[in-house]
Amino acid sequence: MTVGSQVKGCYSSIKSIEAGLGILAHKTQDAESRQAFVNVEQIISQIKNDLQKQVIELSKQEPQYK
Amino acid sequence: MPEWINVIVRSLTLIVFLFFLVKWLGTKQLSQLNIFETISGIVLGGIAAIHTMDPTTNFGYAIIAMAIWFIVPFGVEKISLKSKAFRDFTEGKSTVFIQDGKIMEDNLKKEGYSTDELLEKLRDNNVYLASDVEFAVLEPSGTLSVLPKRENRPLTAKDLGIKLAPTKEPQTVVMDGKVLLEPLANLSLNTNWLETELDKMNISIENVFLGQVDSDGQLTVDLYDDKIAVAEPVEKPLILATMKKCQADLELFSLSTENSESKEMYERNSKKLQHAIDSITPYLK
Numbered sequence: 001m002t003v004g005s006q007v008k009g010c011y012s013s014i015k016s017i018e019a020g021l022g023i024l025a026h027k028t029q030d031a032e033s034r035q036a037f038v039n040v041e042q043i044i045s046q047i048k049n050d051l052q053k054q055v056i057e058l059s060k061q062e063p064q065y066k
Numbered sequence: 067m068p069e070w071i072n073v074i075v076r077s078l079t080l081i082v083f084l085f086f087l088v089k090w091l092g093t094k095q096l097s098q099l100n101i102f103e104t105i106s107g108i109v110l111g112g113i114a115a116i117h118t119m120d121p122t123t124n125f126g127y128a129i130i131a132m133a134i135w136f137i138v139p140f141g142v143e144k145i146s147l148k149s150k151a152f153r154d155f156t157e158g159k160s161t162v163f164i165q166d167g168k169i170m171e172d173n174l175k176k177e178g179y180s181t182d183e184l185l186e187k188l189r190d191n192n193v194y195l196a197s198d199v200e201f202a203v204l205e206p207s208g209t210l211s212v213l214p215k216r217e218n219r220p221l222t223a224k225d226l227g228i229k230l231a232p233t234k235e236p237q238t239v240v241m242d243g244k245v246l247l248e249p250l251a252n253l254s255l256n257t258n259w260l261e262t263e264l265d266k267m268n269i270s271i272e273n274v275f276l277g278q279v280d281s282d283g284q285l286t287v288d289l290y291d292d293k294i295a296v297a298e299p300v301e302k303p304l305i306l307a308t309m310k311k312c313q314a315d316l317e318l319f320s321l322s323t324e325n326s327e328s329k330e331m332y333e334r335n336s337k338k339l340q341h342a343i344d345s346i347t348p349y350l351k
Contacts (some may be wrong), residue, residue, distance in 0.1 A: 033231055
């Protein structure tokens, strides 16, 4: 497994977490819980953006594994 | 008119009359009634009993007597709701038995309680050592309320400084295999959602004896067939586990890369994610 594919795997896990938190934030009846889910979802979204850049960067560096 | 018909008519009338009087007097539990309410309850019953059994008595008198025995306690209750002084007079005051961990012998004597009775009341509250008690008060209803000393109180999440996610009341959405629409609507969910969730668990709605949804929208069910194992909800633990895995991955990447810019980025995000995990853990348990 190349570094590129490892980072890609992590990137997709992060995306799945973001979506899961989004679902929970919609489903919960409690305002405080909803706020907590939304806050963490935002943090995850920032991480996701960083990782996305990294994935693109790595795919440039490792074109042979594309 | 034969006497037995008279008895039947009287009985039925009094049952209806008594039913409404008791209803209007309020739905306190028997042990919460004060002396006055207890006595008036007994007298109402007594009047009703005498006049159903004895056809020779004047039935009008029965109604008058019962009305008076109803109006006076009813009035007393209404006034005592308004006035504190009147309430203290009719319902009695509470008496402090133990204050600052010391037994008030004079108050015990005043209420006619022996030491044995005090110990018995404490044992009712699961206290076996009188010195464990900070404060105890005898309520007008005759029960003893006990506040144990701080170190003898049960440990709570607050004492331990653990943060817990708030929860609302769960809603029952399936009962005896039938969907209850109103609770579902309260959670802004519909039957389609319920069917999807049940499909995920691989069970049909007819087999569900009881289904409840907690405030986070997780469905838990009990089936008619107790041999079938029901899957526990995994959504939230799964998210938490994935977050932890990603955090570990990021740390690993930051250790293995030699590019200082990437290293810094991985480290920063790993810390961010750790912070996110710490703050969300109580909600995902």
